[in-house]
Amino acid sequence: MSKRLAGRTLGISPFYVMELLRRAKQLETQGKDVIHMEIGEPDFATPETIVEAGIRQLQTGEVKYTPAAGLPELREKIAEFYQQRYSVTVDKKRIFITPGASGAFLLALGASLNPSEELLMADPCYPCNSNFVKLFDGKARTVAVNADSRYQLTAALIERHWHEATKGALIASPSNPTGTIIAPDQLKQAIHTVNALGGCFYSDEIYHGLVYGEKASTALAFSDNVFVINSFSKYFGMTGWRVGWLIVPEEFVDATEKLAQNIFIATATHSQYAAIAAFDPITLAELELRRAEFNKRRDFLYDALLGLGFDIPIKPDGAFYIYANCAKFTDDSFQFAMDLLEAEGVAITPGKDFGLHEANRYVRFAYTTSIARMAIAMQRLERFISRG
């Protein structure tokens, strides 16, 4: 180990699924068919209206820096979107366009988190979230959650785990990997608890829009004193464009602007112009069709996994994941995933990519592939399980 490496890098583990992916590639090179149910990226192409807007911008040839906070038109569109979809008024100067939700996390934590300060977050959760905390030499204090709270932090859990070094709490709803949504009341209480404690509340809303029952609530419905992280990647189908947004409490506007100037200069220009088209009625209609398709996939996969004997205490509300308990089949879900890939060419993500709490008993299935492909995957999975 090099002594020159920054200490923070030691706390950041690579994703375990990468090992699986390497093996999947090898198998595919050997001509084996691999069904990818590990991928956190919609399989749909970016809607044409968005692509065309991006192309139109490129055709001007003027692909110059935008303001650090983003194109004013896009910030305006986002403010309108909150008004229309959530009936929430957001001052557009609190909205920052970022290189994906990743950039939003960088800004939010860069502006608020000091070294050694701690952030509360659920276990399981998306691993990058805790790694952003480590990037700024803070500590991710993960709190084991389970089906009782829909795998979400609660006000009570926040209070119980809050201590002197705690800076705030992060809630992701719909959650990755569990797909569960926090109930509006619970979200409101969690926010008010954090605010009362004088901390910062971070709401990861990147899977908003991809919900199959009740709509997810935005934290902005309950307080202006929150950080909201969102992205055009998932619902809007713009992963590779790398464009997202961050909404900050008023008192963080100046600091966030300074940071954005310094650490990004700006988000990719044509991606921002393309994103404006994401709010066109034609685009939104297309996205709703996709949502319906994801809904069908969720239902298919949920029933299939239950039928095979996986335990799924809550039917996921959104995102495109099912976090399934595989304890009936294994006490080592990583080995289970590796063996399944090896034997049957089905790739899934091991629980330990999402935390420590019962991680060896869980795997994540992503329904970012067609029902036809998933049906084959389920046959293979059944054969794999029945072999024991």
Place this chain on the structure above:
Amino acid sequence: MSKRLAGRTLGISPFYVMELLRRAKQLETQGKDVIHMEIGEPDFATPETIVEAGIRQLQTGEVKYTPAAGLPELREKIAEFYQQRYSVTVDKKRIFITPGASGAFLLALGASLNPSEELLMADPCYPCNSNFVKLFDGKARTVAVNADSRYQLTAALIERHWHEATKGALIASPSNPTGTIIAPDQLKQAIHTVNALGGCFYSDEIYHGLVYGEKASTALAFSDNVFVINSFSKYFGMTGWRVGWLIVPEEFVDATEKLAQNIFIATATHSQYAAIAAFDPITLAELELRRAEFNKRRDFLYDALLGLGFDIPIKPDGAFYIYANCAKFTDDSFQFAMDLLEAEGVAITPGKDFGLHEANRYVRFAYTTSIARMAIAMQRLERFISRG
């Protein structure tokens, strides 16, 4: 001041030129003609070959995440470019594609700099460089430089200022704001000094290619044990695309890859495909024409400023800046810049955006506008000065 703000944000100042830009916008709204000589962005559009490659990629509709380290083809092209242009062999696994040079700095410092560690850098230098250090709660120890060392750090200066907390040294060549290049021997000695001290050497090479005499040397010519930051923004004319690259020492490859996965996921896909076309012979021929035009502009502006009585101890070798001593006219270069804007509609950047050392005696002129426009600017400047 909010107690919730991260301490690091206090040390990061906004760019003073922003104040000037706000006023410039007001004046333009009032119908006044402003000649922009403050802009650090080429006025040329992105070369058509590059734009077309970006459009072709978008037309596929498949704008998905690339690997975190970047498209293998692009990393390969960059390795080839080092071989062709510098006769340097770089293992492509050491090359990471990033969202601009900004992303390269984030990765390089994220992987190597601990809180409280210090980085030596020249004063004057580009303000973001020291702000990246502050982002990771390190300290930028700026070292006053002057014309004797071509405004560059030297091995002797590095040794003199090195102490227990020093992690490394950063050299930017060509430099922003001075446009000066470090001599190959000096660069070699600086690198060897840092390596002998067990530190990290960071070479900011984002203005490579934009040189009007001797070629700038890459740090890689003298050691593999260096971080090299580069970008498609300046020479390749791709500012708004946000794509750059970082080359790391072998021992940092794994940590950098982990960080890239976590803090970017990936750089914008179409920007990466477009960047592949940056190395096409047709593109390079076009870029050489632009370089010739920048060369003419530098000569024009250099002569004009000298003629007006500005002191420019060294004729700049590269980039598109002239850092001119205006002490003959003022002892407050910020006020000088504001007054010049107000009276004559010429926008330039005050020295204090680049450090503390004699900052009040310097202003930066960018020749990112045509000679015709600069000729008018010089007439206005002459009138302004003669008024006293």
